[in-house]
Amino acid sequence: MPDLSPEALASLDEPAFRSCxxxxxxxxxxxxxxxxxxxxxxxxxxPWYLTLSRAGWLAPGWPREWGGMGLSAARxxxxxxxxxxxxxxxxxxxxxxMIGPLLIRFGTDAQKRFFLPKILSGEHIWCQGYSxxxxxxxxxxxxxxxxxxxxxxxxxxxxxWTTLATDANWIFLLVRTDRNAKQQQGISFLLVPxxxxxxxxxxxxxxxxxxxxxETFFDNVRVPRENLVGEINRGWSMAKAxxxxxxxxxxxxxxxxxxxxxxxxxxxxxxxxxxPSFQDRYTRLRLDLADHKALYEDFAxxxxxxxxxxxxxxxxxxxxxxxxxxxxxxxxxxxxENAGLLEPMGGNRELHPSGLFIQSxxxxxxxxxxxxxRNIIAKNVLELPG
Amino acid sequence: xxxxxxxxxxLQMVRDSAAAVVPHGDLxxxxxxxxxxxxFDRATWRQICDLGWPSLALPESEGGSGLGxxxxxxxxxxxxxxxxxxxxxxxxxxxxxxxxxxLADLLAGTSLVIPAWQERPNSLDPAADTTLRNxxxxxxxxxxxxxxxxxxFLVSAREGLALxxxxxxxxxxxxxxxxxxxxFGTITFDHAPATPFPGNLDRALEEAALATAAYLLGLSRRAxxxxxxxxxxxxQFGQPIASFQALxxxxxxxxxQWELMRASVQSAAATLDLESDLPVCRAAVSRAxxxxxxxxxxxxxxxxxxxxxxxxxxxxxxxxxLRKAMVHANLYGSAPLHRTRYAALALEEHDA
Numbered sequence: 001m002p003d004l005s006p007e008a009l010a011s012l013d014e015p016a017f018r019s020c021x022x023x024x025x026x027x028x029x030x031x032x033x034x035x036x037x038x039x040x041x042x043x044x045x046x047p048w049y050l051t052l053s054r055a056g057w058l059a060p061g062w063p064r065e066w067g068g069m070g071l072s073a074a075r076x077x078x079x080x081x082x083x084x085x086x087x088x089x090x091x092x093x094x095x096x097x098m099i100g101p102l103l104i105r106f107g108t109d110a111q112k113r114f115f116l117p118k119i120l121s122g123e124h125i126w127c128q129g130y131s132x133x134x135x136x137x138x139x140x141x142x143x144x145x146x147x148x149x150x151x152x153x154x155x156x157x158x159x160x161w162t163t164l165a166t167d168a169n170w171i172f173l174l175v176r177t178d179r180n181a182k183q184q185q186g187i188s189f190l191l192v193p194x195x196x197x198x199x200x201x202x203x204x205x206x207x208x209x210x211x212x213x214x215e216t217f218f219d220n221v222r223v224p225r226e227n228l229v230g231e232i233n234r235g236w237s238m239a240k241a242x243x244x245x246x247x248x249x250x251x252x253x254x255x256x257x258x259x260x261x262x263x264x265x266x267x268x269x270x271x272x273x274x275x276p277s278f279q280d281r282y283t284r285l286r287l288d289l290a291d292h293k294a295l296y297e298d299f300a301x302x303x304x305x306x307x308x309x310x311x312x313x314x315x316x317x318x319x320x321x322x323x324x325x326x327x328x329x330x331x332x333x334x335x336x337e338n339a340g341l342l343e344p345m346g347g348n349r350e351l352h353p354s355g356l357f358i359q360s361x362x363x364x365x366x367x368x369x370x371x372x373x374r375n376i377i378a379k380n381v382l383e384l385p386g
Numbered sequence: 387x388x389x390x391x392x393x394x395x396x397l398q399m400v401r402d403s404a405a406a407v408v409p410h411g412d413l414x415x416x417x418x419x420x421x422x423x424x425x426f427d428r429a430t431w432r433q434i435c436d437l438g439w440p441s442l443a444l445p446e447s448e449g450g451s452g453l454g455x456x457x458x459x460x461x462x463x464x465x466x467x468x469x470x471x472x473x474x475x476x477x478x479x480x481x482x483x484x485x486x487x488x489l490a491d492l493l494a495g496t497s498l499v500i501p502a503w504q505e506r507p508n509s510l511d512p513a514a515d516t517t518l519r520n521x522x523x524x525x526x527x528x529x530x531x532x533x534x535x536x537x538x539f540l541v542s543a544r545e546g547l548a549l550x551x552x553x554x555x556x557x558x559x560x561x562x563x564x565x566x567x568x569x570f571g572t573i574t575f576d577h578a579p580a581t582p583f584p585g586n587l588d589r590a591l592e593e594a595a596l597a598t599a600a601y602l603l604g605l606s607r608r609a610x611x612x613x614x615x616x617x618x619x620x621x622q623f624g625q626p627i628a629s630f631q632a633l634x635x636x637x638x639x640x641x642x643q644w645e646l647m648r649a650s651v652q653s654a655a656a657t658l659d660l661e662s663d664l665p666v667c668r669a670a671v672s673r674a675x676x677x678x679x680x681x682x683x684x685x686x687x688x689x690x691x692x693x694x695x696x697x698x699x700x701x702x703x704x705x706x707x708l709r710k711a712m713v714h715a716n717l718y719g720s721a722p723l724h725r726t727r728y729a730a731l732a733l734e735e736h737d738a
Contacts, residue, residue, distance in 0.1 A: 136694055138622035161695055205700040207690070207708070213699065270507065277722070329683070332712065336508025336720055337529040337570065340713030342563040354565050354712055361690050361708075362698045369694060371632055 006056050006069040014078060021082040024055070035087035035258070037355055039212040042125055042167040045091035049122050058120055059096050066104060066112065067120045073245045074304035084254045092167050095119035095126040098242065099172055102189065106230035106238050115191075127168035129159035129192075129216060130239075137372050139174075140183040140236065144218060146175040146190055148225065153190065155198075155221040161366075165201045165214035169194050178233050189235035191227040198222075208358045245303045250367045251316020253293045259327040259360065260289055263334075265350050270334055281330060288323050295319070311380035314373040321363035321370060328357040396453055400442070400460045407434060408468030413703050416469045420567025424535030426471040431535075434472055435495030440481045443593060449493065454659035455593060459600035459651055466604025469710050471568055473532040475597045476500045480540045482590040483583070488538070488549060499549070500536040502527035502573050503587055510595070510719045510727070512587045516575065518543035523550055523580040526572070531717070533571025534561050541580065542587055548580035555579070565709040588664065592671045595718035596658060599651050599671075599678035602714055606647065606685040609707035610640055613689040616704075620694075633692065640685050647681040650674040669731045672724035679721040682711040 004024060009017060028051050033044065042049070052058040060076045062068020071079065100119055103112050118124040135142040144157025155175065162171065171192050178186030194201070198221035203211040230238050263282065264273075272278040299313055331353035332339045344352035364370040378384045387395070407430060409415075419426060434440070443458035444450025451457055458478065465474060480499040481492055491497040503512040504527060516525025523541060530539070539550045539557075550557060556578035561569040614637060617628035627633055650673055657670035686708040690697040697704050719727070 131695070134621070136622065141622070141624075207698045207700060207705045209700060277726075325687075329687075332683070332715070333679075333721060334508075336716050336723075337504075338507055339716045339720075340564045340566070341570070342565050357712065358565075358708075361687070362695070364691060365694055365698060369691075371630075374632070 004055055004057075006064060006071075009069070010071075014075075017075065018078050018082060021079055022086070024057075025082065025086040025088065028055075029086060029088055033089045035349075036089045037349055037352065037359075038208060038210045039164070040089045040091070041164065042092045045089055046122065048089075049091050053120055053122060059100055062096075062100050062104060062116075066100070066116050068100070073306065076245075077248075077300060077303060080249065080252075084252070092125045092127075092164055094128050094168075094172070095124055095170075097246065098128060099126050099170075099191070101242055101244075102172070102229060102238065105241070106189075108226075110226070111191075111229065124170050125168045126170045126172060127162050127165045127214075127216075129162050129171045129173040131161045132158060133160050133215075137369055140187070142174055142176060142187065144173065144175050145179070146177050146188065146223065148177075149222075151225045152222040153225060153228070155190070155192065155218045155223050158215060158217050160204075160213075160215040162201070162214045162216045163212055165194070165216050166203055166211070171216065172229075174235050174239060177235075181233060184236040186233055187235040188232050189229040189238055190223060191229060192218075192221065192223050196221050196223065207361065208355070245309060247309055247313050248296075248299050248303055248316065251296060251299070251313065251320045253289060253296055253320060255360070255363065256289050256292065256320055256324040256327060259324055259331070259356055260285060262350060262352075262356060263327055263331050266331055266353060267334060269345070269351055270336065272334055278334065285323070285327050285330065288326070292316075292319055292323055311376050314368075314376045314381070317367065318364075318370050318373045318377075321360075324363055325360045328353070328360040332357045393453075393456075396451075397457060397460050400451075400453060400457050401464055403437060404461055404464030404468075406437060407472075408464055408470060413469060413706060416471065416706065419471055421563060422567075423561075423569075425532055425568040426473065426535055428535070430470075431472045431498065432495035434474060435493060438493075439474055440477045441493050443478060444481065455596060455655040456652070456659055458593070458597055459603075459655040462597040462600035463604035463607070463651075466601035466606075466710075466714075467608040469566075469605060469608075469706055471532070471566070473498070473500060473535070475594050475601065476531055478597065479587070479590040479594045482593060483540065483547065483585045483587060488583075497537040498535060499538045499540050500530060500533060501542075501587065501590070502530045502533070502539040502571075503542040503591070504528050504530075508716065508720050508723055510591060510723065512542040512591060514542045514544055516541065516543040518545040518548050518580060518582060521579060521581070522556075522577040523548055523575040524577055526574050528570070528572055529717075530571035530573055532568055533559055533573060534569055536571075539573065540583070541575065543580075545582070547583040547585060547587070549583055550575065550578050550580045564713045566706070566713045567709075568713065591718065592658065592664075592667055595675045595724075596651065596654055596671045598714055598718050599647075599654070599674045602678040602682035602711060603644075603647050603651050605707050605710050605714075606644055606682045609686050609689045609704060609711075610644055612704055612707075613637075613640075613692050616693055636688060636692065640688055643681045643684060647674075647677050650677045665731050669728055672719070672728040672731070675719055676721040676724035676728065679715040679724070683708075683715050686711045 059068035060071045060079050064070040103115055132142050146153040146155045171194055173190045174187050175190050176186055177188040198219040200217040202215050204213040205211055206213050267273050335353040338345050339353050441449050442451045443455050446452040479501050492499050505514055536552050541548050541550055556576040558574040560572045563569055618626055620627045654670035654674035658667050661667055689704050690708055693704050696702050
């Protein structure tokens with residue numbers, strides 16, 4: 001067994017590092033969880049979470065002093081690429097990707113010592129409370145409010161799209177702490193245990209008939225004063241500062257690549273592989289994907305050079321999501337009556353046009369709708385007046 | 387009143403009569419029936435029969451309304467707007483072919499006959515490998531809509547059509563659930579006793595394809611209306627999102643596409659009523675169905691997008707329209723199938 005500790009990995013060159021990751025996945029990743037058709041719950045991903053935890057591989061981006069791997073953005077990208085290639089499921093990663101980096105950057109020593117080890121051990125599973133029913137694209141208009149009352153915050157309001165909140169025992173929130181300040185300036189970052197009295201979680205069944213979304217209600221919840229992160233009323237800028245190279249991943253070609261391979265299988269099954277009009281459409285999508293990968297590589301190269309990403313990375317998200325959707329629309333179109341089936345054709349998960357079609361719908365909505373992304377491109381990239 | 391005005395008024399009466407089964411904006415019944423067996427309500431089906439809808443497109447001499455397909459597409463549009471799951475389109479297909487007591491029982495609502503004609507996916511060809519010999523039917527039929535609620539199947543075989551009771555020995559029915567909460571049946575006939583029936587499904591299939599296009603027209607209309615309401619009431623950045631130009635332009639594009647679909651469906655209905663030449667009728671149906679498949683999915687996809695996150699929840703009604711479009715867009719021929727068929731009909735008329 002080679003030494004797979006973060007220290008040993010750091011000494012490897014990139015190809016060796018990559019093959020190390022690959023071998024680890026083959027040896028350790030549960031085969032049944034490859035390319036799951038739906039987002040998995042923690043009850044399913046927990047063994048894998050703990051495997052990564054034991055290997056010290058759970059937090060690639062955290063510094064080693066806090067139990068992370070201390071990898072550069074470039075090496076983290078390699079890891080993500082290999083995880084994607086292997087079809088690894090996304091687990092409940094909000095503690096790793098959001099809370100860890102937030103606390104490491106803005107938390108007190110006491111907060112770091114309390115929270116970080118519990119994230120790595122799997123004791124604390126986090127979910128995110130940003131959006132509200134009336135604060136979606138316009139997130140800064142959020143109204144969930146925390147009012148200081150002695151040693152506690154009195155918390156009232158409602159969050160939505162609190163993904164996998166039923167799995168979580170902690171939630172991090174953007175809350176209003178100053179009603180009179182300009183919108184973005186009266187918002188703070190609050191950490192809340194889910195078992196406090198006054199918290200209700202309701203799963204929301206999504207269009208894919210899955211319960212990954214939730215809404216979470218706060219009714220006079222009393223949160224200890226020390227659970228605020230960083231300075232009061234600075235939550236918005238902290239949340240923005242957390243947007244690092246991960247924005248690249250919203251434009252990763254992985255979903256479109258996966259869908260295109262499925263389109264090919266479906267076309268063969270439907271007897272269309274040699275159909276000239278299908279060939280033209282398929283080739284068009286293939287070229288779209290190849291060119292998207294080229295554009296993605298330009299941005300990935302920026303990350304590898306250690307540069308930070310600009311607003312122009314929004315282009316990747318718009319293009320990837322819409323390409324993914326075009327591919328799944330083509331699947332639906334060529335599937336004939338099978339397009340209407342609730343379950344995969346003949347139980348074959350590889351051939352499930354309607355499932356993939358539905359799953360591709362929200363990619364142009366979550367993580368900032370494509371309309372918002374286009375606004376960002378117009379305003380911050382093209383610097384159009386108005 | 388001149389004849390054309392009278393005809394228009396009759397069509398309007400058909401449209402208004404649909405309200406009996408399609409309560410405006412209330413989809414509770416539709417939700418409750420999803421993923422149940424057989425996926426529709428028998429009492430509502432009898433009500434549909436009482437209203438004379440399965441025979442609406444038939445000539446007056448055969449008990450129809452005399453409004454033809456122009457009347458039937460208006461009705462199908464309204465049923466689509468209400469996402470009505472009762473199998474009017476397949477039953478009307480059977481009514482086109484049946485006669486005598488089986489027709490009377492179908493129209494009375496006492497016995498529901500569903501055609502089982504398809505043996506390959508994405509096909510409009512009722513030509514069959516199924517055989518009918520010595521009154522025994524053997525073969526396999528696919529994608530039979532709402533088959534679980536049928537009393538009889540009208541089956542195409544090499545030797546012609548045949549009626550088979552669902553409960554007959556040698557009939558095996560497997561149901562697959564569909565995205566809209568209904569079912570497709572796969573039916574295997576193994577020497578099942580069957581009654582031969584004269585006629586063929588050629589004309590009935592064209593009418594079913596066009597009625598499906600009209601159903602898609604209606605569900606798109608309602609999905610668009612719900613979306614416009616949402617744009618007008620959803621406030622972000624201090625104003626209704628309908629005030630943002632990007633969304634206004636999207637809405638305008640959806641309107642143009644919906645009107646093209648409407649014009650295509652209605653003109654095809656007139657063609658079916660006024661033309662006896664089958665290739666001409668088929669070309670008109672293919673034009674309408676290809677557009678309806680594409681546009682209904684375009685409109686319902688955009689409806690989800692314009693709703694944002696809430697559009698991706700099952701509790702928001704708008705998703706019901708997308709799922710219904712996913713099932714019906716490819717019934718009686720997908721858009722590629724109809725485009726291919728249109729091209730192959732090689733009509734002399736070039737609309738230059």
